[in-house]
Amino acid sequence: MLGAISFPNISPEIFSIELFGFNLALRWYALSYIVGIALGWFLIAATLKRPQLWPNDTPPMDKSYLEDLLTYIVIGVIAGGRLGYVLIYDPAHFIQNPLEILMIWTGGLSFHGGFLGVIIAVTLFSRRKSVPLPQLSDVIALAATPAILLVRCANFINGELWGRPTDVPWGVIFPSAAAQDCPEVVDILCARHPSQLYEAALEGLLLGALLFYLAFRRRAFKMPWLMTGVFFFVYGTARFLVEFVRQPDAQFRGPDNPLGWALDFGEWGLTMGQILSTPMILIGLALIITARRRAQ
Numbered sequence: 001m002l003g004a005i006s007f008p009n010i011s012p013e014i015f016s017i018e019l020f021g022f023n024l025a026l027r028w029y030a031l032s033y034i035v036g037i038a039l040g041w042f043l044i045a046a047t048l049k050r051p052q053l054w055p056n057d058t059p060p061m062d063k064s065y066l067e068d069l070l071t072y073i074v075i076g077v078i079a080g081g082r083l084g085y086v087l088i089y090d091p092a093h094f095i096q097n098p099l100e101i102l103m104i105w106t107g108g109l110s111f112h113g114g115f116l117g118v119i120i121a122v123t124l125f126s127r128r129k130s131v132p133l134p135q136l137s138d139v140i141a142l143a144a145t146p147a148i149l150l151v152r153c154a155n156f157i158n159g160e161l162w163g164r165p166t167d168v169p170w171g172v173i174f175p176s177a178a179a180q181d182c183p184e185v186v187d188i189l190c191a192r193h194p195s196q197l198y199e200a201a202l203e204g205l206l207l208g209a210l211l212f213y214l215a216f217r218r219r220a221f222k223m224p225w226l227m228t229g230v231f232f233f234v235y236g237t238a239r240f241l242v243e244f245v246r247q248p249d250a251q252f253r254g255p256d257n258p259l260g261w262a263l264d265f266g267e268w269g270l271t272m273g274q275i276l277s278t279p280m281i282l283i284g285l286a287l288i289i290t291a292r293r294r295a296q
Contacts, residue, residue: 004171004191012158032154036147037074041066043143053221060135069125073140076121077114078104084113088272090251111239112276118144134224141231142211148235149204156196163193163245170194177247195246202238210234226291233284236277243273 016025044066051057061069085108086094086101094101122140126133155161162174171191211227214220220227248260248271261269270278 004169004173007159007172007174010157027154028157029151029154032150033077033147036150037070039146040140040143041070043146044069044139047139047142047215047221053215053219054135055222055224060139061129061131065129065131068129069122072121072125073118076117076119078109078117080117080120081109081111081114084110084116088113088276089249093251112273132224134228135221138221138224138227141227142208142215144231145204145208145211149200149208152196152200152204156194156200161196162247163195163198164247165190166193166245167191168193192247193245195242198242198245199238202242203235207231207234207238223291223295225287226295229284229287229289229291231284232280233288236280236284240274240277240281243271243277246271246273248272 010028012027012029013025014028014031016023018024045063047053048059048061048063051059054060082101082104088110089108118140122136123133125131126136159174159176162172162177168191172194173191177190177192207230211220211230214227214230220230248262252260252262252272257264259269260271262272262275263270
Protein backbone atom coordinates (compact mmCIF):
# COMPACT_ATOMS: atom_id res chain seq x y z
CA MET A 1 0.00 0.00 0.00
CA LEU A 2 2.93 2.39 0.58
CA GLY A 3 3.57 2.79 -3.11
CA ALA A 4 -0.04 2.85 -4.25
CA ILE A 5 -1.13 5.43 -6.82
CA SER A 6 -4.34 7.39 -6.33
CA PHE A 7 -6.76 7.11 -9.21
CA PRO A 8 -6.51 10.26 -11.39
CA ASN A 9 -9.55 12.49 -11.17
CA ILE A 10 -10.57 12.35 -14.86
CA SER A 11 -14.24 12.68 -15.67
CA PRO A 12 -15.62 9.98 -18.01
CA GLU A 13 -17.41 12.80 -19.84
CA ILE A 14 -15.36 15.13 -22.02
CA PHE A 15 -18.23 17.62 -22.15
CA SER A 16 -22.01 17.68 -21.92
CA ILE A 17 -24.71 20.08 -23.05
CA GLU A 18 -28.39 20.46 -22.28
CA LEU A 19 -30.44 20.47 -25.49
CA PHE A 20 -34.25 20.43 -25.63
CA GLY A 21 -34.41 18.92 -22.18
CA PHE A 22 -31.90 16.17 -22.95
CA ASN A 23 -28.39 15.92 -21.56
CA LEU A 24 -26.06 15.16 -24.47
CA ALA A 25 -22.57 14.09 -23.49
CA LEU A 26 -19.42 12.98 -25.29
CA ARG A 27 -17.61 10.34 -23.25
CA TRP A 28 -14.02 9.15 -23.52
CA TYR A 29 -15.31 5.63 -24.15
CA ALA A 30 -17.31 6.69 -27.20
CA LEU A 31 -14.46 8.88 -28.46
CA SER A 32 -12.03 5.96 -28.20
CA TYR A 33 -14.19 3.94 -30.59
CA ILE A 34 -14.59 6.87 -33.00
CA VAL A 35 -10.87 7.67 -33.11
CA GLY A 36 -9.91 3.99 -33.17
CA ILE A 37 -12.13 3.29 -36.16
CA ALA A 38 -10.80 6.41 -37.94
CA LEU A 39 -7.20 5.26 -37.40
CA GLY A 40 -8.11 1.78 -38.62
CA TRP A 41 -9.62 3.33 -41.75
CA PHE A 42 -6.37 5.23 -42.32
CA LEU A 43 -4.27 2.06 -41.94
CA ILE A 44 -6.41 0.09 -44.39
CA ALA A 45 -6.28 2.94 -46.92
CA ALA A 46 -2.49 3.13 -46.51
CA THR A 47 -2.08 -0.56 -47.33
CA LEU A 48 -4.40 -0.36 -50.35
CA LYS A 49 -2.22 2.42 -51.78
CA ARG A 50 0.79 0.09 -51.77
CA PRO A 51 0.23 -2.73 -54.28
CA GLN A 52 3.71 -4.10 -53.57
CA LEU A 53 2.52 -5.25 -50.15
CA TRP A 54 0.01 -7.73 -51.57
CA PRO A 55 0.20 -11.06 -53.41
CA ASN A 56 0.77 -10.53 -57.13
CA ASP A 57 1.14 -6.80 -56.34
CA THR A 58 -2.65 -6.49 -56.33
CA PRO A 59 -4.64 -5.02 -53.39
CA PRO A 60 -7.64 -7.17 -52.39
CA MET A 61 -10.22 -4.43 -53.00
CA ASP A 62 -10.76 -0.92 -54.25
CA LYS A 63 -10.61 1.99 -51.83
CA SER A 64 -14.23 2.83 -52.70
CA TYR A 65 -15.29 -0.25 -50.69
CA LEU A 66 -14.05 1.23 -47.42
CA GLU A 67 -17.30 2.98 -46.47
CA ASP A 68 -19.32 -0.21 -46.85
CA LEU A 69 -16.68 -2.17 -44.95
CA LEU A 70 -16.80 0.35 -42.11
CA THR A 71 -20.58 -0.03 -41.86
CA TYR A 72 -20.32 -3.82 -41.64
CA ILE A 73 -17.62 -3.62 -38.96
CA VAL A 74 -19.46 -1.08 -36.78
CA ILE A 75 -22.62 -3.21 -36.83
CA GLY A 76 -20.59 -6.33 -36.06
CA VAL A 77 -18.79 -4.70 -33.12
CA ILE A 78 -21.93 -3.28 -31.50
CA ALA A 79 -24.30 -6.21 -32.12
CA GLY A 80 -21.72 -8.89 -31.36
CA GLY A 81 -20.26 -7.07 -28.37
CA ARG A 82 -23.65 -6.52 -26.76
CA LEU A 83 -25.04 -10.00 -27.45
CA GLY A 84 -21.78 -11.53 -26.27
CA TYR A 85 -22.01 -9.65 -22.98
CA VAL A 86 -25.67 -10.60 -22.55
CA LEU A 87 -25.19 -14.31 -23.28
CA ILE A 88 -21.80 -14.85 -21.62
CA TYR A 89 -21.59 -12.58 -18.61
CA ASP A 90 -25.09 -11.99 -17.21
CA PRO A 91 -27.84 -13.92 -19.09
CA ALA A 92 -30.08 -14.32 -16.01
CA HIS A 93 -30.33 -10.56 -15.48
CA PHE A 94 -31.20 -9.83 -19.10
CA ILE A 95 -33.79 -12.63 -19.24
CA GLN A 96 -35.59 -10.82 -16.44
CA ASN A 97 -34.98 -7.38 -18.02
CA PRO A 98 -35.03 -7.93 -21.82
CA LEU A 99 -35.47 -4.24 -22.67
CA GLU A 100 -32.05 -3.53 -21.12
CA ILE A 101 -30.42 -5.53 -23.92
CA LEU A 102 -30.87 -2.53 -26.20
CA MET A 103 -29.51 -0.02 -23.63
CA ILE A 104 -25.90 -0.15 -24.82
CA TRP A 105 -25.25 3.38 -23.53
CA THR A 106 -25.32 1.97 -19.97
CA GLY A 107 -22.21 -0.13 -20.73
CA GLY A 108 -21.66 -3.82 -21.22
CA LEU A 109 -19.79 -4.86 -24.38
CA SER A 110 -17.82 -8.09 -24.60
CA PHE A 111 -14.62 -8.02 -26.63
CA HIS A 112 -14.93 -11.67 -27.58
CA GLY A 113 -18.56 -11.15 -28.61
CA GLY A 114 -17.62 -8.08 -30.66
CA PHE A 115 -14.74 -10.03 -32.17
CA LEU A 116 -17.11 -12.80 -33.28
CA GLY A 117 -19.50 -10.17 -34.63
CA VAL A 118 -16.72 -8.67 -36.74
CA ILE A 119 -15.78 -12.12 -38.08
CA ILE A 120 -19.37 -12.69 -39.21
CA ALA A 121 -19.67 -9.17 -40.66
CA VAL A 122 -16.36 -9.42 -42.55
CA THR A 123 -17.29 -12.84 -43.94
CA LEU A 124 -20.60 -11.47 -45.24
CA PHE A 125 -18.83 -8.45 -46.73
CA SER A 126 -16.26 -10.69 -48.40
CA ARG A 127 -18.93 -12.81 -50.06
CA ARG A 128 -21.12 -9.89 -51.12
CA LYS A 129 -18.25 -7.82 -52.56
CA SER A 130 -16.17 -10.77 -53.84
CA VAL A 131 -13.16 -9.67 -51.77
CA PRO A 132 -10.67 -12.44 -50.84
CA LEU A 133 -11.37 -13.28 -47.21
CA PRO A 134 -7.74 -14.05 -46.16
CA GLN A 135 -6.40 -10.68 -47.32
CA LEU A 136 -9.42 -8.83 -45.93
CA SER A 137 -9.01 -10.55 -42.57
CA ASP A 138 -5.30 -9.75 -42.48
CA VAL A 139 -5.73 -6.02 -43.07
CA ILE A 140 -8.52 -5.77 -40.48
CA ALA A 141 -6.24 -7.46 -37.94
CA LEU A 142 -3.82 -4.57 -38.42
CA ALA A 143 -6.57 -1.93 -38.34
CA ALA A 144 -8.14 -3.22 -35.11
CA THR A 145 -5.20 -2.53 -32.80
CA PRO A 146 -5.56 1.30 -32.42
CA ALA A 147 -9.17 0.86 -31.27
CA ILE A 148 -8.14 -1.82 -28.75
CA LEU A 149 -5.45 0.47 -27.33
CA LEU A 150 -7.77 3.47 -27.01
CA VAL A 151 -10.76 1.54 -25.63
CA ARG A 152 -8.63 -0.04 -22.88
CA CYS A 153 -7.35 3.42 -21.95
CA ALA A 154 -10.98 4.59 -21.81
CA ASN A 155 -11.77 1.65 -19.50
CA PHE A 156 -9.08 2.97 -17.16
CA ILE A 157 -10.49 6.53 -17.28
CA ASN A 158 -13.94 5.11 -16.47
CA GLY A 159 -12.46 3.29 -13.46
CA GLU A 160 -13.86 -0.06 -14.63
CA LEU A 161 -12.51 -3.55 -15.32
CA TRP A 162 -9.86 -3.09 -12.65
CA GLY A 163 -7.45 -5.77 -11.51
CA ARG A 164 -7.09 -7.88 -8.39
CA PRO A 165 -5.71 -6.46 -5.12
CA THR A 166 -1.94 -6.00 -5.17
CA ASP A 167 0.98 -4.50 -3.29
CA VAL A 168 3.10 -3.64 -6.35
CA PRO A 169 4.35 -0.01 -6.38
CA TRP A 170 2.23 0.88 -9.42
CA GLY A 171 -1.00 -0.43 -7.93
CA VAL A 172 -3.91 1.99 -8.34
CA ILE A 173 -6.62 2.76 -5.79
CA PHE A 174 -9.87 2.74 -7.77
CA PRO A 175 -12.64 4.58 -5.86
CA SER A 176 -15.34 2.43 -7.45
CA ALA A 177 -13.78 -0.86 -6.34
CA ALA A 178 -15.44 -2.59 -3.39
CA ALA A 179 -13.34 -2.83 -0.23
CA GLN A 180 -14.60 -6.31 0.61
CA ASP A 181 -12.65 -7.67 -2.36
CA CYS A 182 -9.45 -7.02 -0.39
CA PRO A 183 -9.22 -9.71 2.30
CA GLU A 184 -6.58 -7.80 4.25
CA VAL A 185 -8.54 -4.51 4.32
CA VAL A 186 -11.83 -3.90 6.07
CA ASP A 187 -12.76 -0.23 5.95
CA ILE A 188 -10.64 1.27 3.16
CA LEU A 189 -10.06 0.63 -0.49
CA CYS A 190 -6.93 -1.21 -1.49
CA ALA A 191 -4.58 -0.88 -4.43
CA ARG A 192 -5.27 -2.96 -7.53
CA HIS A 193 -3.49 -3.94 -10.70
CA PRO A 194 -4.29 -1.43 -13.48
CA SER A 195 -5.19 -4.36 -15.72
CA GLN A 196 -6.80 -2.04 -18.28
CA LEU A 197 -3.39 -0.48 -18.93
CA TYR A 198 -1.74 -3.90 -19.09
CA GLU A 199 -4.18 -4.84 -21.84
CA ALA A 200 -3.70 -1.50 -23.62
CA ALA A 201 0.06 -2.07 -23.68
CA LEU A 202 -0.03 -5.74 -24.74
CA GLU A 203 -3.15 -6.06 -26.92
CA GLY A 204 -2.99 -2.58 -28.41
CA LEU A 205 0.50 -1.09 -28.43
CA LEU A 206 2.68 -4.22 -28.60
CA LEU A 207 0.42 -6.17 -30.94
CA GLY A 208 -0.11 -3.10 -33.14
CA ALA A 209 3.63 -2.45 -33.44
CA LEU A 210 4.28 -6.10 -34.28
CA LEU A 211 1.60 -6.22 -36.99
CA PHE A 212 2.74 -2.87 -38.42
CA TYR A 213 6.30 -4.21 -38.67
CA LEU A 214 5.13 -7.45 -40.30
CA ALA A 215 2.91 -5.63 -42.79
CA PHE A 216 5.19 -2.80 -43.91
CA ARG A 217 8.66 -4.24 -43.27
CA ARG A 218 8.28 -7.98 -43.74
CA ARG A 219 5.53 -7.90 -46.40
CA ALA A 220 3.42 -10.32 -44.35
CA PHE A 221 0.33 -9.65 -46.50
CA LYS A 222 1.98 -11.80 -49.17
CA MET A 223 1.37 -14.79 -46.86
CA PRO A 224 -2.44 -14.89 -46.51
CA TRP A 225 -3.74 -15.58 -42.98
CA LEU A 226 -0.38 -14.84 -41.32
CA MET A 227 -1.41 -11.43 -39.95
CA THR A 228 -4.72 -12.86 -38.77
CA GLY A 229 -2.94 -15.75 -37.08
CA VAL A 230 -0.52 -13.43 -35.29
CA PHE A 231 -3.42 -11.27 -34.11
CA PHE A 232 -5.34 -14.28 -32.75
CA PHE A 233 -2.30 -15.76 -31.05
CA VAL A 234 -0.84 -12.62 -29.48
CA TYR A 235 -4.16 -11.16 -28.37
CA GLY A 236 -5.33 -14.48 -26.95
CA THR A 237 -2.07 -15.05 -25.10
CA ALA A 238 -1.97 -11.50 -23.71
CA ARG A 239 -5.58 -11.66 -22.51
CA PHE A 240 -5.01 -15.13 -20.99
CA LEU A 241 -2.03 -13.84 -18.99
CA VAL A 242 -3.67 -10.58 -17.88
CA GLU A 243 -6.63 -12.58 -16.55
CA PHE A 244 -4.40 -13.79 -13.71
CA VAL A 245 -4.38 -10.23 -12.31
CA ARG A 246 -7.73 -9.00 -13.68
CA GLN A 247 -10.72 -8.96 -11.36
CA PRO A 248 -13.40 -11.31 -12.74
CA ASP A 249 -16.93 -10.00 -13.19
CA ALA A 250 -19.04 -9.92 -10.04
CA GLN A 251 -21.47 -12.58 -11.28
CA PHE A 252 -18.65 -15.15 -11.31
CA ARG A 253 -17.48 -14.38 -7.75
CA GLY A 254 -19.00 -15.45 -4.46
CA PRO A 255 -18.19 -16.80 -0.99
CA ASP A 256 -17.39 -20.22 -2.44
CA ASN A 257 -15.57 -18.80 -5.47
CA PRO A 258 -13.64 -15.67 -4.39
CA LEU A 259 -11.23 -15.89 -7.36
CA GLY A 260 -14.07 -15.90 -9.87
CA TRP A 261 -13.28 -19.15 -11.66
CA ALA A 262 -15.77 -19.85 -14.44
CA LEU A 263 -14.29 -23.36 -14.67
CA ASP A 264 -13.08 -24.73 -11.32
CA PHE A 265 -10.63 -27.64 -11.12
CA GLY A 266 -10.19 -27.53 -7.35
CA GLU A 267 -6.64 -26.27 -6.79
CA TRP A 268 -6.86 -23.97 -9.80
CA GLY A 269 -9.32 -22.81 -12.42
CA LEU A 270 -9.95 -20.67 -15.48
CA THR A 271 -11.74 -17.36 -15.71
CA MET A 272 -14.28 -16.72 -18.44
CA GLY A 273 -11.73 -14.53 -20.24
CA GLN A 274 -9.20 -17.38 -20.25
CA ILE A 275 -11.78 -19.87 -21.51
CA LEU A 276 -12.71 -17.57 -24.40
CA SER A 277 -9.07 -16.75 -25.17
CA THR A 278 -7.90 -20.37 -25.41
CA PRO A 279 -9.58 -21.04 -28.80
CA MET A 280 -8.06 -17.79 -30.11
CA ILE A 281 -4.57 -19.01 -29.20
CA LEU A 282 -5.09 -22.40 -30.87
CA ILE A 283 -6.67 -20.90 -34.00
CA GLY A 284 -3.87 -18.35 -34.21
CA LEU A 285 -1.21 -21.06 -34.09
CA ALA A 286 -3.04 -23.07 -36.77
CA LEU A 287 -3.31 -20.04 -39.07
CA ILE A 288 0.38 -19.12 -38.62
CA ILE A 289 1.50 -22.67 -39.42
CA THR A 290 -0.85 -22.85 -42.42
CA ALA A 291 0.31 -19.50 -43.81
CA ARG A 292 3.99 -20.40 -43.53
CA ARG A 293 3.53 -23.83 -45.08
CA ARG A 294 1.65 -22.37 -48.03
CA ALA A 295 4.36 -19.76 -48.50
CA GLN A 296 7.05 -22.44 -48.56
